[in-house]
Amino acid sequence: MTVGIIGGSGVYEALDLENEATRYVETPFGEPSGTLTVGELAGEEVVFLPRHGRNHELSPTDLPYRANVHALKQVGVDRVFATNAVGSLREDLPPRTLVVPDQYFDRTKHRPMSFFGDGVVAHLSMAEPYCPHMREHLVACGDATDADLVEDGTYVCIEGPQFSTRAESEFYRANDWDVIGMTTVPEANLAREAELCYVPLTGITDYDVWRDESVTLAEVQANAAANEGAINAVLERAIRDLPAERDCDCGSALAGAITTPVEAIPAGTREPLELLAGEYLDTQ
Template identity: 50%
Template structure:
């Protein structure tokens, strides 16, 4: 079981273009075993101005995993095993709004999950749980990201809906226009089920969506070259590193509790009666649900 900690450990999941994190002190890549299979890569553990940080390249160094091949359960489970208490998720996205051009960041606060080929829960097989996902982003993390983005001079929008599609192909024009009609701001392939699993693991979670291009709905989209998109991707990656360096000091010094209750998401969520729970499933959930299982046992 993972015990509660009195100070935060920040996990950073890097998306396309963000495969490492420079400037960390005491930096060391560590391999972590998970009962849910292999994570995307080893984890870069270190400190920045005294704040413990754990970094994971979502697609692996060298970008070897497609969005559908990422083992989201293993990633979140392993971060929890490393003591992470909150996650800052970075991801490259397409814009569904004219006013959100390439180079703009969106601090996402809602998701629509259209993925179809991914395991989306840690639970099942003799232990059922239902967590609330009405507000999937931690408002405290979002507040600090806003302040850090303003300080760093990064163009951003506070709030927005992220449409998560399966991929790896991009959307058709009909799909793109449909998602625009739903009022979505950005479209990507990786924040689901990541956000759902973070909530099940009682981890605070916030998403930074980095716009690389307009999705295919835009009339000028066909004039954008691959070289231009890659250029924006690299520029976004550097801005993302700047944002993380700016926000980390703001996240230090708090106690273990979360005002929104992210760290207590499993309170009253475990539905299966204790005497009917699968012991093997409970053992596999020692990191994800250890706190809640121990609380029920006492």
């Protein structure tokens, strides 16, 4: 198996990998956020991708989400751990707490949500947006470390790059959502279309603005850096103990999802989808 890590704010370097190499990958959907770092941990191949670029030069709206997921698929990744810096919408979830959410609510506006389109339609279930098998494993590994990790919760994903208004923050709290961030959508959707197992490990950096406090970049950066050690400890344990087989339906998520007859799919649309959906397009 090959494990992918998408590193978010505060996590710009891969784990302590052996036999590291840098790999540049081109995709039909443009260039990914940066070159891939490929190495080994406990005998498993690990691929690290910095979500915002090596120097955090890409904003949440401008991220090449499709290229990032496609690049990981190209190099053989089948399971993805994603790290995200988030704000807390609950008093009992203070900064420097890790959360493994089980749901998200999408408030983004300007992002390509799918690999499909341009003459081919696919409808996939997102009832459980994150792989349940990977979630259970990640939580168990968190419990085995010293990390302050909380299981479950709803991640409300906003467009950014600005932080919330106070009215927005209060609205999210009124809906009993738990953490707020800017990057799980459409990453989770694209991972599902690529038939990758995907789970986020979020690190709380602030209380958003609902406590009558302004969120500052300095605060976010300081707490993100403090979360990095705990995040890496959980990820290292999760990779070392990762079961060899996938006990979920993520690997067949596209089965029965494509509604467009194969003869109606334009040739120019089929080519970019070959890696992701070739076997299904052949049987339409």
